[in-house]
Structure formats: C-alpha cells, structure tokens
Amino acid sequence: MSRPPVRSMIQRPNWSQYTEPIAFWTYFDVDDPKTALKHQDKVILDVPGGGFVAMDPRCHDDKLFAWAGKSGLPVIALDYKKAPEYPYPYALDECFEAYCQIIETRGKCIGLSGNTMPKIVVSGDSAGGNLATGLVVKLLETSPNTFFDDWYREPQLSYPLPEALILIYPALHMDISSFMRPEDVALLNRPEYRGDARKYMKRKTEDYRKLTPKTPHASSDDDDTPKASPPRLESKVLEPEDLIESPLETSSGVKDLHDLPPVPATKQRRVLRTQVKMTSIITQLHDRVLPPELLRAMILLYIGEQHKPDFAHDYHLSPLLAPEHVLNCFPKVYMLCGEQDPLLDDTTLFAGRLRQARLRKFKERQERGLIGSLATFDDKKHVETMILDGVSHGFLQFVTVYWPGWDYIDQCRRWMMDAFYEADHRHAMQSEAPSPSETRKERDSYFSPHYSLTNGDVKRGESSSEAEDKPLEMTPLRPSDDSNTKRRRDSLRKLQQRAAYVSGRRSPKATRSALRRLASSEDLLSRRMQGLTGSLLGSGTDVGTP
16 A cells, blocks of 8 residues: 555444544545545455454554555454453444444445445454454344344344454453363364364364373364273383382392283273363463463453453353354354464354354255255355464464465455455346346246337336337347356356456456447447347348347
8 A cells, every 4th residue: 555544533323322433544545535435335344453452453554554455445444442441342332333333324424425335344353353243243133123033034134234254363252261161062073064173173182282291181083972982001111220129020030021920900000081172272371472361361451340241141242152043144254263373262163153053044944945955055155264274363463574474364355355246246136136027027028038128118106108108129139149158158257257356456447337438429329229220220240130
C-alpha cells in the first residue's frame, strides 16, 4: 500500500446502552479513499488480537496492508477498548454494535454510499478471534423468530450474517485446564472425523511423552474407550556393576552372567497406561510467545474484578461452548493455527463442533425430504482448517523474521476473496432465477425454444392490457448448443471469474462496463439492430438456421 490508514469513528446504534463511539482504522489502497469508498460493496472487517489488553490495529499493519493492497478492498480494523479499564463484555459489545451499525446504515458509517447492502467478511486473530466468533453468536441470538426448535429451517435474522468467518489461532475457551474433557476426546475420535484428527491426537501424545517421558502415556490414539488388555510385563535389566560382589554371586558361586538365574516375578514391573489426554496449553507449557502465566493474567484482566463468569456455560466468553442450535447456523469458517500453539485445542475442537452441528442439521433436513436421500454430507462447505507444522502462536506478527508468514497472510486473503466470489455468484443466481409463473409461461409457450418474449412478458405490478400494447421483440434464431459444450463453457467461465477474485486485484479495464467501451449511443443502437436483423436479412454475423 502507498497510502497510510485513516482513523475514524462509528457512532453507536440508537438502541445501544453506550454512548461513546467506536474507533476503527480504514486500510484502502486508492488515491482518493473517500470517493472510491462510495463505489464499494465489499468490506473486510478485522478484529485484531492482543490478549484483550494490548495492541491496536497498527500493530497488525503487515497483514492489514497486505490484505488491502492485494485485494483492492477496504479493510476496516476495529480499535476496540481494552481491559482492565474496559472489562468483559465491553469489547464484545463494541464489535457487535459496530457490525450492526454498518448493516443498519448500509455502510454509510464507514464511508460507503449506502445504496446497497455491503457484503462483509469478518476476521480475527487470537483474542480477536474470540470477539469475532462471539459477534456471530450474538447476531444469531438477535433473531426475532425462534429457530432453536426447528433444525431443518433456515433462521430469519435481524442482521445478515457475514459471508465468511476467518479465525487465526483464536482463543475460544477461557477455562484453562490440564486435561481434556471426555466429551472433547470422544468428538475428535468420531469415525467420520478420525482421519482428520488422527495426526493431531498422535502429535498430542508425542508432545506429552516429550514433556514427561516417565509418566504413563495413552494406550490408544484411535479410540476414546479403554480396552481391557492384560498388563504388559517387562523384565528388569541388571547392569554388570550390580553383580560385583553381590550376595547372589557369593552364595551360588556363579562366575558367568549367562549362568544367572531368572529374575523373580516380584521384581518385574508393569507399564502404566491411561486414556487421559492433556490440553495443548500443558503440552506447550514452555512456549515463549504465550506461556500459561501470561494467558492466565490476560484472562483475569479481561474478566475484571466484579464479574463472576460461569466457565462451563458462558459461551459469550468462551464461544467454544456455544450450543449446537447456534453453531449449525454459522457461516463458513476458515481456521488457521500452528501445531505448537498453546491454543491449538480451541481450533481443533471448534472445527469438530461445527462439523457435528452441521451434520446433524443435514440429517434432519434429509429425513424431512428437503435434501435428496442419496446426497452426502461435505464438511468442507462449512469449515476448513489449516494446521501448520512446527509453528507457535502469533506467527503473523513475526513475518520480518518468519518469511513463510507472508504466504499464510495471502492464504487468508484468498479465503476472503473466495467467500466474496461465492456471495456474488449466489446473488447472481438468485437475481437471474425466474419466478414460477414465468417458468411455467416459458415452458408452455410454443415459441419458447427460439424466441424471447422480453417485452411481451407481464412484469410485476403491470396489468395484462399494458403488456399487450407493447411490441413483440424477437431474438435471432440460433442453433441449440450441445449440453456438454454448454456445461464446459459455463465451467470455464466460472473458473475465470473465480480466478479474478482469488489471484489478486482486478484490472480496472476488466471491470469496466461494456457500455463505457462503446464510442457513442448510436454505436450501441446500430449493434443491437444488426444483431436483430442480421440473421433475417442475411447481413452481419452468419447464423445458422435450425
């Protein structure tokens, strides 16, 4: 980026209990940001991390500059208030109300035109991931229509959800413990997800053994139920120095080690085994970026002096504990974390809970006949995770010394652009979809395979007599394309459109409308007349006849 970010304020919604405005920084790589923002309909809303107590958006300049520079989109980074001066839930309310105000004003509060509803992708890292996830939870809970009992229905929300949620090593559980809960271990060992979690559980056991090599280790990384097995016995190995002038030698007169009698059974020992799994906070006890002492201090400061949270049920504080009827309505979630991160469990368990909730909703809809009986559940449509080998917490903050961090910053940008592409494609399909009456009319019309009755169709709010007075417009007769050829052409067009989003900033020439490329309006009219009469009069483009 060639321009520095600009700090601004978002006013609180009318229904807010707070009066102090919300600060944010705008990262937008254009010559005239105020004018260019008027033409934008996509926004990246970032909630920066910092342990709830430190680090404003300018501490995250590397990723924010990269996202804004390569995407060509405005990046809005919230500068929420920090603890201990503003304890929980002040920061969460700030993020939630900032999002609501953007929706209510259609983006005018951040400089957009307000003519269309903006598409938003929300991202957050570390503590910001906690606040970003809590933001989505509160959006789902503000629905005026109860959807908790109807799993097969889509909720009708007061505010539209973001197009996607990008979580980078998020802190989703505030209850620090040494051992994983049995239900969490059972979730990771579910048969349908065991392939994804196998490497994670094996790594957890290996870290456990490295940390405490003489303590019992887990008996199985593939099953969460203990198996009855006979105890393993190992013979005690005697060292040569143990045999020098020993009572055994003096009494029996043995001179050779091979002549020693077997060790009695009372001297044998068994290897202890356990089904208990340690949390990543304990296995990464000596982490230099996020040691347990620092993590505990930040949580206590964030909670504050007066608040007494229920760590087992307060899912606004710990979004990992959100109920399934809330998780099954989440937008698509992308998660990025390192394998040596003390918060790795939060990423893995939250992804598992999202899969479980989405699978249950899929089965409910399938049983009610809303989904085909032969359809299969694809969890990649709802959650994607990327676990990086040998990486600890906060690696996007150290890209000056950890160069691969730039690639992962760009990976997050590709996720964002992919979400925006899917949103645009979905919106185009909804806008182009004809109404049932129009579909029936086209099917019953004799001329439907070859003619387009665009001016003759009755539009909404238009009487049939007004429609009859309009002239009939005919399109040129064109041979019907082969279905396979049309399918390949549509697939190629979609891939080209997606590449324009994911690869980086699009050229202004590629996004310029076709009307602006024409020399004049007469040129446009002449082209339309040639296209209409060319196939009838034999002039213009050669078009075959059926």
